Amino acid sequence: MEKVLPNSIKLILASKSRDRKKLFERAQIPIEIIPSDFDEKSIHESNPKELVKKIAIAKAKKVIKKWNDDMGNRNIPAIIIAADTMVLLNGNLIGKAQNKEQAFQILTQLSGKKHELLTGIAIIHSINKQIRTFLDISIVQFQTLTSSEIQRYLDSSDEYIGRAGAYSLYDRASLFIDFVKGSPTNVLGLPMAKLRKELQNFNVII
Amino acid sequence: MEKVLPNSIKLILASKSRDRKKLFERAQIPIEIIPSDFDEKSIHESNPKELVKKIAIAKAKKVIKKWNDDMGNRNIPAIIIAADTMVLLNGNLIGKAQNKEQAFQILTQLSGKKHELLTGIAIIHSINKQIRTFLDISIVQFQTLTSSEIQRYLDSSDEYIGRAGAYSLYDRASLFIDFVKGSPTNVLGLPMAKLRKELQNFNVII
Numbered sequence: 001m002e003k004v005l006p007n008s009i010k011l012i013l014a015s016k017s018r019d020r021k022k023l024f025e026r027a028q029i030p031i032e033i034i035p036s037d038f039d040e041k042s043i044h045e046s047n048p049k050e051l052v053k054k055i056a057i058a059k060a061k062k063v064i065k066k067w068n069d070d071m072g073n074r075n076i077p078a079i080i081i082a083a084d085t086m087v088l089l090n091g092n093l094i095g096k097a098q099n100k101e102q103a104f105q106i107l108t109q110l111s112g113k114k115h116e117l118l119t120g121i122a123i124i125h126s127i128n129k130q131i132r133t134f135l136d137i138s139i140v141q142f143q144t145l146t147s148s149e150i151q152r153y154l155d156s157s158d159e160y161i162g163r164a165g166a167y168s169l170y171d172r173a174s175l176f177i178d179f180v181k182g183s184p185t186n187v188l189g190l191p192m193a194k195l196r197k198e199l200q201n202f203n204v205i206i
Numbered sequence: 207m208e209k210v211l212p213n214s215i216k217l218i219l220a221s222k223s224r225d226r227k228k229l230f231e232r233a234q235i236p237i238e239i240i241p242s243d244f245d246e247k248s249i250h251e252s253n254p255k256e257l258v259k260k261i262a263i264a265k266a267k268k269v270i271k272k273w274n275d276d277m278g279n280r281n282i283p284a285i286i287i288a289a290d291t292m293v294l295l296n297g298n299l300i301g302k303a304q305n306k307e308q309a310f311q312i313l314t315q316l317s318g319k320k321h322e323l324l325t326g327i328a329i330i331h332s333i334n335k336q337i338r339t340f341l342d343i344s345i346v347q348f349q350t351l352t353s354s355e356i357q358r359y360l361d362s363s364d365e366y367i368g369r370a371g372a373y374s375l376y377d378r379a380s381l382f383i384d385f386v387k388g389s390p391t392n393v394l395g396l397p398m399a400k401l402r403k404e405l406q407n408f409n410v411i412i
Binding site: 023026027028029143156157169170171172174175176177178179180181182183184185191192193194196197206 | 229232233234235349362363375376377378380381382383384385386387388389390391397398399400402403412
């Protein structure tokens with residue numbers, strides 16, 4: 001198994017999402033994780049498509065600063081990848097669940113309906129600041145769930161925690177989702193095939 | 207984490223597919239694996255939709271026989287789940303790659319095109335022989351790949367081995383697939399949400 005990129009430049013994922021990390025692991029792409037710790041609420045933007053892109057850019061910039069402030073890394077070129085994913089139901093943003101009760105409310109809303117997964121992605125070069133941003137949208141259809149099915153899901157798994165829509169497509173929630181239109185990896189927070197293409201603009205081959 | 211089904215009946219997966227096994231693991235569904243070792247070539251059927259269903263039924267029946275022949279299991283009720291997945295490109299069946307050269311040919315055919323993943327599923331009760339069969343179809347769009355991209359994929363991973371279409375949606379091939387229409391788990395060999403619904407006909411709640 002080849003574990004080194006054919007190009008020597010370092011890839012940094014500006015995210016603490018365990019799903020995004022796993023996407024790189026499964027694709028066998030070596031990546032370093034530096035969470036941005038960016039406060040998403042500090043950005044005010046009413047258009048969701050603009051909002052996710054602006055948050056992604058802000059996250060990437062914060063991680064570039066962390067990277068360049070670290071004496072050991074200074075002048076070492078890196079490509080920072082940042083993303084922000086949100087769920088849209090009938091055009092309305094659905095926030096992340098802070099607790100099991102909120103997760104129950106979110107899943108009750110999603111039950112029997114289609115929703116959109118919206119991801120804004122920013123890629124920035126740490127030295128020359130070359131930047132690309134793009135958007136990906138996937139549609140996810142939930143089966144109709146009873147209250148007890150939702151409750152059982154929440155009681156038998158903690159996968160709702162920290163996840164847009166309070167579910168994880170590849171885990172137990174696969175039992176509820178019989179239709180996706182778009183990139184499945186985007187539903188997990190990063191459209192990997194589009195990312196691969198975009199990275200070619202930075203001469204990065206993954 | 208609850209690891210026991212609320213109903214006491216045993217679920218048997220009549221498959222040696224590592225992807226199908228993982229789907230149950232990720233969904234936290236306890237399942238016993240008994241491969242059928244059924245010779246798929248023994249069934250002659252020109253209609254692909256009928257073919258995958260007939261193969262699934264034959265696999266399930268073979269595993270029921272194995273189950274009931276085992277003295278330790280006799281009279282213990284079990285639900286056997288069997289499936290057969292095939293790739294259809296422009297209506298033509300694409301077989302599994304027997305080696306890297308065939309995998310290269312298959313991926314070259316899939317490059318830049320949409321193909322269909324067709325799964326036939328059979329569920330049979332080991333005692334009363336209640337049976338349900340169903341079909342699921344997902345559409346997968348591959349990005350256009352260069353020969354060297356395909357070669358690099360095959361050289362850096364063995365995930366093409368034993369897989370319909372010579373790729374795995376959740377692994378390194380996620381870098382090539384930016385669009386799926388249908389069930390993502392069906393692309394991996396078993397549409398888990400439809401399976402959940404069908405199992406309710408056997409009073410099995412997963």
